Amino acid sequence: MMKSNQQKITALYCRLSQEDELEGESNSIKNQKSMLEKYAADNGFGNCRFYIDDGYSGVSFERPDFKRMIADMEKGEIGTVITKDLSRLGRDYLKTGTYIEIIFPQNDVRYIAVNDGVDSEKGCNEFIGIRNYFNDFFAADTSKKIRAVQRAKAERGERIGSKLPYGYMKSEDNRLVPDPDTAPVVKRIFDMYVNGVGTRTIAMTLERDKIMSPSAYAYYKYGRKENGLKLNNPYLWSDVTLRGMLVNEVYIGTTANYKTTTKSNKLKKQIHNDRKDWLVFENTHEPIVDKSTFEMVQKWFAGRRKPNKSGKTDVFAGLVYCADCKSRMYLRRVLKYPKENNYLCKTYQRYGNNHCTAHRISEQDLHAVILQKLREVTAYVRENPEEFYEIASRNARAEAEREMKTYLREKEAAEQRIAELESIIRCLYEDRVLGRISVERYESLSSGYETEQSELKTKLNEMNAFLDENEKREQLIQDFIENAKKYIDIQELTPEILRAFISRIEVHEKAKWHSTECGNDIVIYFTVERKEQLNIQHKDIKTA
Incomplete structure (x- = not known):
């Protein structure tokens, strides 16, 4: 027996991104939850369930709780979706319009955007498309401004990446300084490699010595989830991680900006720039590895580094x-x-x-x-x-x-x-x-x-x-x-x-x-x- 819309879940969807935080407290998750809860109670909506994406841009629809909400909708469990305004649903006007005008109606879902006066049960508002377009324009304009600020910082030699390199921590004046816990690990990795120990053997040695991988260390110290995090084995190091560290100039005190870029604010795929297009600044912070050791590693990387069964690599590789x-x-x-x-x-x-x-x-x-x-x-x-x-x-x-x-x-x-x-x-x-x-x-x-x-x-x-x-x-x-x-x-x-x-x-x-x-x-x-x-x-x- 099919449920009526009143028996189904009322999805109260909240979303907040870094750009939205600039608009002030009115867009905070706390404010959105209070507003939607009150609106549902005042208008007789029951069986309410919150779906919250905190820290996700409205340009992309690859948001965990949004996808969970859509999955519940496709199972026939949701009857109504309510957001604070249209921009909470999304800032890509084509995709947002597709959900409002096609996907929600196909699944018999009523959609309400409280502040914008949108309610699909009362018929389509002719201004929805215009509002969605301006929401999209706002996202693009904000992205353009952020890119300009980032470009200016990059050209001054400031780091523009948000992720801390393993081996470093931030000082009080926001500069990179060696982390006393992990900097010795970085130095040990370079020393082992220049002495002929392959990355597979290095990884096994670090695991044996109970040294946390970079993703596990970031999670337990800063609460930050990164790609490759394996909480069931926090000491598991990968060859890819080690190879990335061994070619990273950050460890000799160099800041390299604009190594990657994206085509637009809607396409998040990273494109690798040519080395000539990088913005490279030397001596921007304290090095962990000396330049001669780093250059030695790069020369060896130029040759084949496949280790033999004992874990030893070719001593003449790259020479x-x-x-x-x-x-x-x-x-x-x-x-x-x-x-x-x-x-x-x-x-x-x-x-x-x-x-x-x-x-x-x-x-x-x-x-x-x-x-x-x-x-x-x-x-x-x-x-x-x-x-x-x-x-x-x-x-x-x-x-x-x-x-x-x-x-x-x-x-x-x-x-x-x-x-x-x-x-x-x-x-x-x-x-x-x-x-x-x-x-x-x-x-x-x-x-x-x-x-x-x-x-x-x-x-x-x-x-x-x-x-x-x-x-x-x-x-x-x-x-x-x-x-x-x-x-x-x-x-x-x-x-x-x-x-x-x-x-x-x-x-x-x-x-x-x-x-x-x-x-x-x-x-x-x-x-x-x-x-x-x-x-x-x-x-x-x-x-x-």
């Missing part, structure tokens, strides 16, 4: 390249015979001999010859630090000094012109506001000046990068010497040691393919702009 086609070389493991593991050119693996040759080189031989060469080089550096410094810096110094003077002059001129253009644009804007020039004239002139300013800023960034590289060159030589003193007796190659001394290894094809007698020529590029060519033949490698 070995084909000398001919310049593509990376990847380790091919032979599970039953580890001594036959070898590196192959990626182009050859993908396209065969038509594009490049194998450039096959034994992992065991490469490991032995690099270990031997590093022992020789570091011993020489320790014994002759001043002579090494002179040799390492001599080649590039004269040319760099000439270029440095030119760049410094150009940098000063660019900075002066950028400041002048800023002043010109400001004066033009004042003239437009005061009516001294027309809007069309302002846009024509300002567009040209802004283009020139943008080009100068791009050029300035390039010059700053060059100057930074020159400063880094000196630092790299000093670091190389310090590392040679630090690693006195290198017994085993690790990713940390390799990346402290070597930036790239290029492998040439053997003079005779598949020959067991003929070795590969390899070129080792050290981090101090020094390179050395060797020939790898197993019989010549000292294993002591």
Whole structure:
């Protein structure tokens, strides 16, 4: 037997978003509940049930309690839906109109919007469509204003993301500071990774040590629910989470804004922007990880990081390249015979001999010859630090000094012109506001000046990068010497040691393919702009 509308549920629907909070207390959930409760009592509506979405935009209809209400309606349990006004139901005028004019009538549901005088039982109000359109316009206009504010904050180098990065907390002045509970965990993750421990093993280690995952920590400390939250196992870490942390520049004190965007306020799907479109600011907060460790991790990420069964990853990942086609070389493991593991050119693996040759080189031989060469080089550096410094810096110094003077002059001129253009644009804007020039004239002139300013800023960034590289060159030589003193007796190659001394290894094809007698020529590029060519033949490698 079907229930009459009076026997069915009267759904009292309340909704509040951040934008609605700006309108004041009148839109609060508490106020909506009081109003709807009184209206239902005064007008004889019984069997009332509240459906509440607190913190959800009216632009989207993917709201948990709204969906629950619709599910109850489709089961035939709801006879009437009452909201404070039309905007509580939604701010997308097409979808809101569809619910009012099609979906509710199809399900024999009476709809009432108290403040807007809408009651479907009394017939359609011809102004409903107009009101829905203005509700939609309000949402779009508010979104536009919020985006403008966010853009201004982003351009000042302020963080615009609402989610706190794991490892950080907010200070009293709203800045990121390391969280004493989780910052050591972040540092531990980076240290484990640079020492050759894969993400799967790191995840298992953290779980074994009862360290909460980022989503579980956020839930128990701040009461915030995040994607991936598993309360039945709060110590479960995922590879995806760890990989995201290992490439996140926030841990070296850098703020990167506008990594993602959306097409409009109605489409919430995140679109990833190109790196060139990001707004990146260095040294905005205290780092947890030093830059050398972070850069080491990024180099390793450039290669294949698949661990073997013991959880160890390839120590040369991201360092070995084909000398001919310049593509990376990847380790091919032979599970039953580890001594036959070898590196192959990626182009050859993908396209065969038509594009490049194998450039096959034994992992065991490469490991032995690099270990031997590093022992020789570091011993020489320790014994002759001043002579090494002179040799390492001599080649590039004269040319760099000439270029440095030119760049410094150009940098000063660019900075002066950028400041002048800023002043010109400001004066033009004042003239437009005061009516001294027309809007069309302002846009024509300002567009040209802004283009020139943008080009100068791009050029300035390039010059700053060059100057930074020159400063880094000196630092790299000093670091190389310090590392040679630090690693006195290198017994085993690790990713940390390799990346402290070597930036790239290029492998040439053997003079005779598949020959067991003929070795590969390899070129080792050290981090101090020094390179050395060797020939790898197993019989010549000292294993002591």
